[in-house]
Amino acid sequence: MQVDLEKLERILPTVQKPGRYVGGEYNSVVKDWNAITTRVCLAFPDIYDLGMSNLGLMILYRILNDLPDVLAERAYLPWVDMITAMRGAGMPLYSLESKRPLGDFDIIGISLPYEQVYTNALEMLDLAGIPLRSDEREGSHPLIVAGGHATFNPEPMAAFFDGFVIGDGEEAMVELVEVYRATSGLRREARLKALAQVRGVYVPRFYRVRYAEDPSPGMGERGPIAAIEAKTPDTPLPVVKRVVRTLPPPTTRLIVPTIDVSHNRAAIEINRGCTRGCRFCQAGMAMRPVRERPVEEIIQATDTILRQTGFEEIGLLSLSPSDYSQIDTLVKRMVERFADEHLSISLPALRADSFSVTLAETIAGGRRTGFTFAPEAGSDRMRATINKSIPSRQVFDVVSEVFRRGWQTIKLYFMIGLPGEEMEDVRAIVEMVKTVHMIGRRVHGRQAQVNVSVNTFVPKPHTPFQWVGLDGSRSIRDKQALLRREIRGRGLKLDYNDPEASMLEAVLARGDRRLAEVIHQAWALGARFDAWDDQRDFGAWMRAFAKTGLDPDLYAYRQRSPDELLPWEVVSTGVRKRFLLREYERSRRREELSDCREECHACGILTAFQGESSPVWCCPEPDPEATKDR
Amino acid sequence: MRLRVTFSKKGWLIYSSHLDLMRVWERALRRAGVALAYSGGYHPRPRLQLARALPLGHVGEREPIDVWLDEPVDQREFSQSLVPVLPEGLKLRQVQEVRSGAPAMQTQVVATEYRVRVDWDQPAKTAKTRIAQMLAETEITHTRRGKRYNLRPLIERLELEDVSEERAVLHMRLSARPGASGRPEAVLDALGLGDAFARYHRTRVMLKATG
Numbered sequence: 001m002q003v004d005l006e007k008l009e010r011i012l013p014t015v016q017k018p019g020r021y022v023g024g025e026y027n028s029v030v031k032d033w034n035a036i037t038t039r040v041c042l043a044f045p046d047i048y049d050l051g052m053s054n055l056g057l058m059i060l061y062r063i064l065n066d067l068p069d070v071l072a073e074r075a076y077l078p079w080v081d082m083i084t085a086m087r088g089a090g091m092p093l094y095s096l097e098s099k100r101p102l103g104d105f106d107i108i109g110i111s112l113p114y115e116q117v118y119t120n121a122l123e124m125l126d127l128a129g130i131p132l133r134s135d136e137r138e139g140s141h142p143l144i145v146a147g148g149h150a151t152f153n154p155e156p157m158a159a160f161f162d163g164f165v166i167g168d169g170e171e172a173m174v175e176l177v178e179v180y181r182a183t184s185g186l187r188r189e190a191r192l193k194a195l196a197q198v199r200g201v202y203v204p205r206f207y208r209v210r211y212a213e214d215p216s217p218g219m220g221e222r223g224p225i226a227a228i229e230a231k232t233p234d235t236p237l238p239v240v241k242r243v244v245r246t247l248p249p250p251t252t253r254l255i256v257p258t259i260d261v262s263h264n265r266a267a268i269e270i271n272r273g274c275t276r277g278c279r280f281c282q283a284g285m286a287m288r289p290v291r292e293r294p295v296e297e298i299i300q301a302t303d304t305i306l307r308q309t310g311f312e313e314i315g316l317l318s319l320s321p322s323d324y325s326q327i328d329t330l331v332k333r334m335v336e337r338f339a340d341e342h343l344s345i346s347l348p349a350l351r352a353d354s355f356s357v358t359l360a361e362t363i364a365g366g367r368r369t370g371f372t373f374a375p376e377a378g379s380d381r382m383r384a385t386i387n388k389s390i391p392s393r394q395v396f397d398v399v400s401e402v403f404r405r406g407w408q409t410i411k412l413y414f415m416i417g418l419p420g421e422e423m424e425d426v427r428a429i430v431e432m433v434k435t436v437h438m439i440g441r442r443v444h445g446r447q448a449q450v451n452v453s454v455n456t457f458v459p460k461p462h463t464p465f466q467w468v469g470l471d472g473s474r475s476i477r478d479k480q481a482l483l484r485r486e487i488r489g490r491g492l493k494l495d496y497n498d499p500e501a502s503m504l505e506a507v508l509a510r511g512d513r514r515l516a517e518v519i520h521q522a523w524a525l526g527a528r529f530d531a532w533d534d535q536r537d538f539g540a541w542m543r544a545f546a547k548t549g550l551d552p553d554l555y556a557y558r559q560r561s562p563d564e565l566l567p568w569e570v571v572s573t574g575v576r577k578r579f580l581l582r583e584y585e586r587s588r589r590r591e592e593l594s595d596c597r598e599e600c601h602a603c604g605i606l607t608a609f610q611g612e613s614s615p616v617w618c619c620p621e622p623d624p625e626a627t628k629d630r
Numbered sequence: 631m632r633l634r635v636t637f638s639k640k641g642w643l644i645y646s647s648h649l650d651l652m653r654v655w656e657r658a659l660r661r662a663g664v665a666l667a668y669s670g671g672y673h674p675r676p677r678l679q680l681a682r683a684l685p686l687g688h689v690g691e692r693e694p695i696d697v698w699l700d701e702p703v704d705q706r707e708f709s710q711s712l713v714p715v716l717p718e719g720l721k722l723r724q725v726q727e728v729r730s731g732a733p734a735m736q737t738q739v740v741a742t743e744y745r746v747r748v749d750w751d752q753p754a755k756t757a758k759t760r761i762a763q764m765l766a767e768t769e770i771t772h773t774r775r776g777k778r779y780n781l782r783p784l785i786e787r788l789e790l791e792d793v794s795e796e797r798a799v800l801h802m803r804l805s806a807r808p809g810a811s812g813r814p815e816a817v818l819d820a821l822g823l824g825d826a827f828a829r830y831h832r833t834r835v836m837l838k839a840t841g
C-alpha cells in the first residue's frame with residue numbers, strides 16, 4: 001500500500017526543499033505495481049541532491065525498467081528535518097515513484113559509493129522498518145544487496161547485507177534479479193545459496209572468518225584474521241569482481257530533476273578504468289581494464305540525451321579524460337556538433353600538459369571559469385612515490401599557459417599523509433602553490449586566484465598502499481597548520497579535511513567483519529551523514545568503539561604486514577596481491593612504472609578475465625618476460 | 631517571436647520553486663526542439679519570463695510565461711511539439727502571440743486570485759461573520775520579516791465559498807502591484823488561521839490589458 005499521501009502533503013510544507021521527496025520527474029518510470037512480479041528499489045544513502053548525479057544508479061534504473069516483468073524505483077535518504085518529520089508521523093521510507101514503503105519491494109539495492117554512507121544505509125533500512133541485520137530478516141523481508149565502489153571491501157557491512165554485487169553491475173544486477181525470481185518458491189537460505197552462485201555476487205553468510213586465538217590488545221577477544229573460509233565447497237573464494245566486456249550502450253533517457261541538485265546535468269561515461277597506475281588510487285587499480293566508448297557512440301548518445309532530456313550541460317565522465325585515446329577528436333566533434341544547441345560540455349581534471357590547455361579552450365569557447373589540475377603531491381620525490389610523475393617544471397609551464405590564455409582561477413588538488421612523506425614535501429606543496437600564484441599575478445595581477453584543496457590520503461584496499469597505515473593525527477594536524485600558515489592572503493584559498501573525518505574513513509575502508517558492531521552502535525548512538533562536516537558525530541563513533549572494545553587506531557593507523565591476511569581478500573579485483581606488493585616496494589624506492597597502455601606490467605587482470613577479454617580493452621599483449629613470476 | 635503561454639502547475643511539481651520552474655520550462659522547450667531565443671554573452675540564457683513567482687507548494691491554475699523564439703512558429707505546431715515532452719504536473723492551457731515590444735509581464739500584473747482550502751473547524755455562519763468583521767476594518771496590521779504593513783487595502787475581494795467537514799474554501803483577489811502585493815497566507819493569518827493547513831490554488835494572474 002502507498003504511504004498516506006494526505007499525511008505526506010501536510011509534512012512537505014514543513015521541510016526544506018520538499019521537491020526531494022516527491023518524484024514525478026521527467027523520464028522517471030512508474031509501472032503498474034500489480035502487473036509486475038519483481039520490484040526493485042534502488043536506494044542511495046545520502047540526500048536526493050547528491051544521489052541524483054550518481055550515474056551508476058541511473059544506469060541500473062534504466063536497465064531494470066527495460067526488463068518487461070521488473071520495475072525499478074528510487075529512494076534517497078531524506079535530510080534530517082524530513083527524517084524527524086517522518087518518524088514523528090510514523091511514515092516509513094517510501095519510493096519516489098509509487099510512494100510505496102521500501103518493505104513492499106522484493107529487492108532493495110543500496111549504492112555504497114564511499115564508506116561514509118554506511119550509517120546512512122542503516123538509517124534507510126530503519127526508516128523503512130526493515131531489520132538491519134541480514135540474520136534478523138525473514139522470507140517476508142526484501143532482499144538487501146549493495147553495490148558500488150566501497151564494496152571492494154564488503155566486510156565492515158557484511159552483517160547488514162544479504163549480498164554484494166562486486167564490480168560492474170550492469171550484467172550482474174540483471175542476473176541477480178533473474179535468479180531471485182527463478183527461486184521464488186524457495187526458502188530464504190536456499191535463495192541466497194542460489195544468489196551466491198551468480199558471478200561477482202558475495203553472500204557473506206556463506207563465509208567464515210577465523211581469528212587468531214590469542215587475544216591482542218584492542219582487537220576484542222580475538223587477534224588478527226587467521227583464515228577466511230567458504231562454508232561449502234561450491235561457494236566461490238575469492239569472489240571475483242564482474243567486468244562488462246564492452247561498455248553497454250550509454251543511458252540516454254536520464255531522469256531530469258525538477259529541483260536544483262548538485263551536478264545538475266547529463267553525464268556520459270567515455271571510458272571506464274585507468275592505465276596510469278597511480279598507487280594511491282583505488283579506482284585506478286580496482287576498475288581495470290580500461291574500456292573505451294567509440295567517439296561515434298558518444299556523439300550519437302549525446303544527441304539522443306539532448307532530445308530526451310533537454311539538459312543544457314553534459315559531463316564527460318572518466319577517471320582520466322586526457323587518456324581517452326581520441327579525446328582530441330571527441331572534444332572537437334562534440335563542440336562542432338552541439339555548438340548551436342547551447343550545450344556546454346564539462347570534463348574532470350585534466351593532466352597538466354600543454355595539450356590539456358588546448359582541449360579546455362576548445363570546450364570553453366570564450367568562457368573562462370576555473371581550470372583544475374591535480375598534481376597530488378608537491379615534490380617530484382613524492383610524485384615518484386605515488387607514480388604520478390609530472391615534473392614541477394611542467395606544471396609551471398602549463399599553468400603559465402593557462403593564465404596567459406585568459407583563465408584567472410586555477411584549482412589545484414593535493415594530498416598530504418602519503419607514505420614516506422616528510423614536512424619538506426608539504427613545504428613543496430606550499431612552494432608550488434606560491435609559484436603558481438606568482439605566475440598568475442604576472443599575467444592577471446590581483447585578479448589571479450589559486451584555490452588549493454588538500455586532502456588527507458586514506459590508504460585504500462586493493463591498492464599498492466593497502467598495507468600502509470593512515471598518517472598519525474598529530475602529524476596531519478602539523479602539516480595542515482603549516483599549510484594554513486603559508487597558504488593565505490589575497491588570491492589564495494585553502495581547503496582541507498577534518499582529521500577526524502579522515503580517521504573515520506580509514507577505519508571504515510580498512511575494517512573487517514567485527515566493525516559491523518561498531519557501525520551498528522554508532523548509528524544507534526546517533527551517527528549518520530558522516531560525510532557532512534556539520535552533521536558528523538565523532539563522539540558517537542568513539543563511544544561505539546569503547547562499547548565494543550575495538551581500538552579504532554588499530555584499524556586506521558596500523559601498518560599491516562605483507563603476510564597478513566587482509567579482510568578484503570574475500571574479494572578479488574583481478575589485480576594480484578603480488579603485483580600490488582611489487583608496486584609498494586617500487587614506491588619505497590621511488591621507482592616509477594610506465595602507463596600500462598604502453599607495456600603490460602602483468603597486474604593480473606588479463607589472467608583473471610581470460611576468455612572474457614576483448615580487443616577493445618586498452619591492454620597491450622602481455623610480455624611473457626614480465627609475466628614470468630605469476 | 632514572442633509567445634504568451636498559459637499553463638497550470640499541479641501535482642508533485644508544486645514543490646518545485648520559482649527558479650526551478652524556469653529550468654523545468656527551459657528543458658521542456660529544449661526537448662520540444664523549438665527555436666528558443668538566447669541572451670548573448672558567455673553564459674547565454676534562454677529568454678523566458680514568468681509573470682509572478684508562484685510560491686513553493688501553491689498550485690497554479692492559469693499561469694502565464696512569455697517565451698521568445700528566434701523563428702516564427704505556428705502556434706498549433708508549437709503546442710503539438712511541447713505537449714508530449716512536458717513533465718508530469720505541467721499542462722498547456724493556451725498559447726497566444728504577443729507583440730514583441732509589449733512591456734515585460736512582471737510590470738503588468740495588477741492582482742492575483744486565489745482559491746484556498748483551509749482546515750477551519752467553525753460553522754459556516756461563524757466563519758462568514760469573522761470574514762465580514764475583518765473586511766469591515768480599515769486597517770489590518772500584519773508583520774512579515776519584521777516589517778509591519780496594512781493588509782486591508784491589499785484585499786480586493788474575499789469570499790467564503792463553502793465550509794464542510796471542517797474545511798473552508800475561500801476565494802480571494804489580492805492586489806499584486808509593485809510594493810503593494812498581498813499574500814494569501816497573510817489573509818489566513820489575519821483570520822486566525824495562521825497555523826492551519828491550507829491548500830493554495832492561484833486561479834488567475836491578472837494583467838493590465840496589453841496589445
